[in-house]
Amino acid sequence: MDDHQQPPSTMTSDNTLPIAIIHRLPRFKLPSPWAKDIFNPIEPSDPLYPIHRPSARIIIIIGPSPLKSEHLDHYPSVECVFGTSAGVDHIDLAECRRRNIRVTSAGSAFSEDGADYAIGLLMDVLRRVSAADRFVRAGLWPVKGDYPLGNKFGGKRVGIVGLGNIGTLVAKRLEAFGCTIAYTSRTKKSQVPYAFYPSVIDLATTSDSLIVCCALSDRTHHIINRDVMTALGKKGVIVNIGRGALVDEKELVKFLVGGELGGAGLDVFENEPEVPKELFVLDNVVLSPHKAILTPESFDNVRDVVMANVMAFFSNKPLVSEIDLSDLS
Amino acid sequence: MDDHQQPPSTMTSDNTLPIAIIHRLPRFKLPSPWAKDIFNPIEPSDPLYPIHRPSARIIIIIGPSPLKSEHLDHYPSVECVFGTSAGVDHIDLAECRRRNIRVTSAGSAFSEDGADYAIGLLMDVLRRVSAADRFVRAGLWPVKGDYPLGNKFGGKRVGIVGLGNIGTLVAKRLEAFGCTIAYTSRTKKSQVPYAFYPSVIDLATTSDSLIVCCALSDRTHHIINRDVMTALGKKGVIVNIGRGALVDEKELVKFLVGGELGGAGLDVFENEPEVPKELFVLDNVVLSPHKAILTPESFDNVRDVVMANVMAFFSNKPLVSEIDLSDLS
Structure with missing residues (x-):
């Protein structure tokens, strides 16, 4: 990505704010407040859109709205695409590379919240927090007596699938609970004290629980x-706090319904917002509507990351959270 | 407690197992397996109970079954009472002291589970795990769209009320989440890096959340x-994972219903198993049937602690988790 067109070193050449095309599905709303003093956001519904579309140099994608080749066809001058998600599987990276378009993600803006939530889901499944809350709210405590025991969280063997920004913070948290941590990833990380398993199956064999937090790709x-x-x-x-398609959902449902797995904490699903209804009746499952990384605080973080990336782009400085497109498999 | 009657240094003088009176409410069941090779458990329903009652030297209390002066009247020879709960507020400690009866608790057997669960409840309230699970199970995700955001957990200011066995482990866990930790307790702990507030009000003023895990006493x-x-x-x-009466429940309900508090995660209540029904409709509340410290693993732990205490007692060695009765206010 060294051959992209160099932007001017000032924000704009004519003292007006640079145009940023806002690309989003209707259900992903524009954050408010948005830093309008740094760029001028233009959506396709804007009357000025036809004027700015041909010359727009940057696109900001809100949430995981898909950005495909046919979208890029509308923007012949675009040089950089700024994602606001932790993952970038909604962006056609190969097409961006082909067109010499740079891509950024939200970087680590969501990592703390994602790691927190992963611990929350595992705790909830093992200790049956949500299920016990249902039990109490249904008025069953005085009627049925003690709620069935869950399982201990502390000290268990936890396998992390994907030791990236989020996985690393998950591991840090698990350490405080006295858990034994192992992981799998494409390559062994140096300077990481946890056991590395190249094979997910080997990791699963030696783990009590798995936390899935890798990026979704063909691999x-x-x-x-x-x-x-x-x-x-x-x-x-x-x-699973990564993406639904990291897990074979049909098989997962079979295993859970058949009692072949101890439980699951799922923030993501293969066909969101559809969730397999067979799971609705299981007390060893916690279901969450793709919100692991979403808090007001993380939205502030991601806005800061996007702003930093945009300013770096227009100042011709290294981008804060650029995706390495030379690495596409 | 230096003036109690010294037991013989062998387990029993006649090579039979020592008698242990089992004191329990019917709803607290005798754990199974129970180490019958160490003592001979006798309940009041046992045909041999009248024979052993006058000479029994130890009582084992199952769960938080109340042990009052009138119970102790039945056991003129009792020297030591072994609790199986983390707390001892169900035992009339003043009366035990008056009769020179020693008392043990479950010590730290439950501490890890209690600390884990405290983190789970706080996470659940802040990140709305149980409420979001209800939302998904009700089929509302495809209908209503995104679930309202919760609040970030990591990095928040958490005040711990009672920095004992459980509180210390809570603090250790919170550190891994980047939380700022402060505490209140009767006295400032040396060698603890957290800010100490003698006043609970001052602690509350400087905290985003409070975790209540102190013992219940008049104080x-x-x-x-x-x-x-x-x-x-x-x-x-x-x-609150301590005892219900640590919190003024009527006021808590008023504050929650009136929106004067952000939320609550409650494992204990003032009139268990009754839970104020006003709380059943609140999404910022997580309700749990007094199970913070209960896992199969912690039951094994507590059995080990009781056994160690019983063996120490009959071997005339220091008890593992004796309560200091000289400290009663």
Whole structure:
């Protein structure tokens, strides 16, 4: 990505704010307040859009709105695409590379919240927090007496699938609970004290629970498949805060309904917002509407990251959270 | 407690197992397996109970079954009472002291689980895990769209009320989430890096959330009162895993219903198993049926602690988790 067109070193050449095309599905709303003193956001519905479309140099994608080749065709001058999600699987990266368009993600803006939530989901499944809350709200405590015991969280063996920004923070948290941590990822990380397993199945075999927090790609699609679930075993718990398609959902439902897995904490699903209804009746499952990384505080963080990236772009400085497109498989 | 009658240095003088009176409410069941090779458990329903009652030297209390003066009247030879709960507020300690009866608790057997659960409840309230699970199970995700955001957990200011076995482990966990930790307790702990506030109100004023995990006594009854809730403020969250009566429950309900508190995660209540029904409709509240410290693993731990105490008692060695009765206020 060294051959992209160099932008001028000032924000704009004519003392007006640079144009940023806002690309979003209707359900992903523009954050408010948005830093309008740094760029001028233009949506396709804007009367000025036809004027600015041909010359716009940057696109800001709100949430995981898909950005495909046919979208890019509308923007012949675009040089950089700024994502506001932790993942970039909604962006056609190969097409961006082909067109010499740079891409940024939200970087680590969401990482703390994602890691926090992963711990929350695992705790909730093991200790049955949500299920016990249902039990109390249904008025069953005085009627049925003690709620069935859950399982201990502290000291358990937890396997992390994907030791990136979020996975690393998950591990840090698990350490404080006395958990034994292992991980799988494309390559062994140096300076990481946790056991590395190149094979997810081997990781599952030696873990009580798996936390899935890797990026979705062709390589990681259904990385948690039937064989991994079998290796994890009847008491094993799967937490997924990555993307739905990292887990073979049909198999997962079969394993859970058949009692072949201990439980699951799922923030993401293969066909969101659809969730397999078979899971609605299970007390060893916690279901969450793709919100692991979403707090008011993380929205502030991501806005800061986007602003920093935009300012770096127009100042011809290194981008804060650029995706390495030379690495596409 | 130096003047109690010294037991013989062998387990029993006649090579039979020592008798242990089992004292329990019917709803607290005898754990199974129980180490019958160490003592001979006798319940009042046992045909041999009348024979052993006058000479029994130890009582084992199952769960928080109340042990009062009138119970002790039945056991003129009792020297030591072994609790199986983390707290000992169900035992008439003053009466035990008067009769020169030693008392043990479950010590730290439950501490890890208690600390884990406290983190789980706080996470659940802040990030709305249980409420979001209800939202998904009700089929509302495809209908209503995004679930309202919760609040960030990591990095927040958390005040710990009672820095004992559990509180210390809570603090250790919170550190990994980047939280700022402060505490109140009867006295400042040396070698603890957290800010100490002698006053609960001052602690509440400088905290985003409070985790209540102190013992219940006359001194701590309703330690979380109206003034503390006011000091904590509209966004403040209270987690209680100690005893229900540590919190003024009527005031808490008023504050929550009136939107004067951010939320609450409650494992304990003033009139268990009754839970104020006003709370059943609140999404910023997580309700749990007094199970913070209960896992199969912690039951194993507590059995080990009781056994160690019993063996120490009959071997005339220091008890593992003796309560200091000289400290009664």
